[in-house]
Amino acid sequence: MNRIRKSLAAVIIAGVIAAGASAEAAPITLVGGTAGSIPGSIAENDFIGTLFPGPEIGGYFGAELYVYTASTVLFEFFGAEAGYHNEFKVNGTEQFDHPGGTIISSSLSSPLASYVYNHVGGLLPFSFEVNNDARTVVNGANPNDNFLSDLFRTPNFFATCNPFSGIRGAGGTNCSSVYLFLDDGGAGPDDNHDDMLVRVSVQSVPEPATLGLLAIGLVGLAGSRSRRRR
Helix, strand or coil: CHHHHHHHHHHHHHHHHHHHHHHHHCCEEEECCEEEEECCCCCCCCCECCCECCCCEEEEECCEEEECCCEEEEEEECEEEECCCEEEEECCEEEEEECCEEEECCCCCCCCEEEEEEECCEECCEEEEECCCCEEEECCCCCCCCCCCHHHCCCEEEEECCCCCCCCCCCCCEECEEEEEEECCCCCCCCCCCCEEEEEEEEECCCHHHHHHHHHHHHHHHHHHHHHHC
């Protein structure tokens, strides 16, 4: 029985440590969507040439963001070029507001605003409110709008782990920082996803060593209870 218990403990500890290491390596996962790139052939993205070299940014249309472990998540706002009044909310509370016009951060090390959120794990609870709350783009229901025509556009956000590459699907679907480019579906040839730029970064997750100690404690507690039952 002791051998079985020790073997079980080893399996649990190894599994927990491996899961923790994996979470630290790439805590954010993009789920679903279609690999593509912006701004394509429609219009110039105002963030290209300022924060990114261009001429295109590769990533995913219609993807949803998940962080599967309890984590500290940093949201950063880098500006917008939009005629609409747009907002960014986390867990239903407004964090970033853009009344309209053009404002762009001087660099990726100087966000215009930031917000830290303690996430319990799972789907990240954020949304973009478009045109004075006339429409909402919610993570978990992000339209896969990769059309190049204004006739078919709906508000959506484009997600990428690597905004410095124009390759479709650049950066893959697992990383520690994701850039969100909003397209608010506004009038005119503006299907370029520069109506709001937000970076989402995981700042901390449980360390593998900490998780391993937790597993040891749980196994030891289980063994102690088993002995008391005898």
